[in-house]
Amino acid sequence: MxxxxxxxxxxxxxxxxxxxxxxxxxxxxxxxxxxxxxxxxxxxxxxxxxxxxxxxxxxxxxxxxxxxxxxxxxxxxxxxxxxxxxxxxxxxxxxxxxxxxxxxxxxxxxxxxxxxxxxxxxxxxxxxxxxVPMSLPNYAGLIVWAIGFLFESVGDFQLARFKSKAENNGKVMDRGLWRYTRHPNYFGNSLIWWGIFWVSASSSTLWLAISPILMTFLLLKVSGVALLEKSLANRSGEYRDYICRTSAFFPWPPARRHGSKLV
Incomplete structure (x- = not known):
């Protein structure tokens, strides 16, 4: 077919x-x-x-x-x-x-x-x-997918466990993967689709990158990061501080505070 x-x-x-x-x-x-x-x-x-x-x-x-x-x-x-x-x-x-x-x-x-x-x-x-036979980039896509699945599933689990404890009510989740990125689940979702793309791609179908590009754009600018952070930042000063010290999407060590400044 x-x-x-x-x-x-x-x-x-x-x-x-x-x-x-x-x-x-x-x-x-x-x-x-x-x-x-x-x-x-x-x-x-x-x-x-x-x-x-x-x-x-x-x-x-x-x-x-x-x-x-x-x-x-x-x-x-x-x-x-x-x-x-x-x-x-x-x-x-x-x-x-x-x-x-x-x-x-x-x-x-x-x-x-x-x-x-x-x-x-x-x-x-x-x-x-x-x-065409599977090539090295195709197999590399499996690794990218696995890393993405780890970030998404573990991030969701950590957040759900955090919210399940009454003493965390109203607090900002900044532990585990959430210490290094404010949205490990969205970052993982993006990686999952980049991994699927690389498993599927050959030299003649690189145009299929439109898929992970669109997914990443939606996660960053439409239904994911932008939408969620707008509501959280408006109602929580603690979350605004979390924004200042933690990477929005790509995992990165949090900024350290020296006096009144974050570096």
């Missing part, structure tokens, strides 16, 4: 999945379920691609890497959000849109995320059709 056919099949698959998910969200009155499905959507694309494409070492690795990442992320978000109701972002949109939210959410929430999901998953779709 050609790459074009696979891309079309997955576009249809994602469209159907997002419409079904949207209908469920209308029933539940909770658009937050789209966040839980985010990782699982990539898993769905990966398995569909392997089912219709050539099954070799590269395609098996891409499916395994995507499945491990996507299932863990979905399970973590489902556990974290259980019983908390609709996310404040979607609740605010629901209040703003009023009676039109039901159809607006189809386009601006579910449709948009489906389109971005399909675009970011290009290395999985195209890479599974590559017939």
């Amino acid at each position: 050609s790459v074009i056919q696979i891309l079309i099949i997955n576009a249809v698959l994602v469209s159907i999945a997002m419409v079904v998910l949207w209908l469920v969200s209308l029933r539940l009155k909770d658009a937050s379920i789209v966040d839980i499905f985010w990782g699982l959507g990539f898993v769905l694309i990966a398995w569909m691609t392997m089912a219709v494409a050539t099954q070799d070492l590269r395609s098996i690795l891409l499916v395994a890497m995507t499945t491990i990442w996507g299932v863990r992320l979905a399970a973590y978000l489902a556990w974290r959000n259980h019983g908390k109701g609709e996310d404040s972002r979607y609740a605010a949109m629901r209040d703003h849109r009023g009676g039109s939210f039901w159809w607006v959410s189809l386009v601006t929430v579910f449709g948009l995320q489906g389109a971005v999901m399909w675009l970011i998953s290009l290395p999985i779709q195209v890479g599974s059709c590559e017939t």
Whole structure:
């Protein structure tokens, strides 16, 4: 099956999945379920691609890497959000849109995320059709992915454990991986997609770097670092101090205080 056919099949698959998910969200009155499905959507694309494409070492690795990442992320978000109701972002949109939210959410929430999901998953779709042997950069991608998965999963675990203790209520998490980067989970997510890209890439498909570039941009400027830090910095002076001494994204030793100055 050609790459074009696979891309079309997955576009249809994602469209159907997002419409079904949207209908469920209308029933539940909770658009937050789209966040839980985010990782699982990539898993769905990966398995569909392997089912219709050539099954070799590269395609098996891409499916395994995507499945491990996507299932863990979905399970973590489902556990974290259980019983908390609709996310404040979607609740605010629901209040703003009023009676039109039901159809607006189809386009601006579910449709948009489906389109971005399909675009970011290009290395999985195209890479599974590559017939050239695995090379050193491809295997190096496995290492990059593993480091990213470590940062994301350990970062989430450390934060969840920190928040579970009553004595930490209102405090800023600045321990473990969070001592070296304010967002180890987002940094790890970025590395995961750079790793998937390098596993999938060959000399003729380097253009697939659009996937990790887009993911990193979204994490830094749209739905990740920028959005979260805006809300935290406005309500916590302690967090503003944490911003001053800790790297935003790439892990780096924290700045040391000498008197009233950080160096």
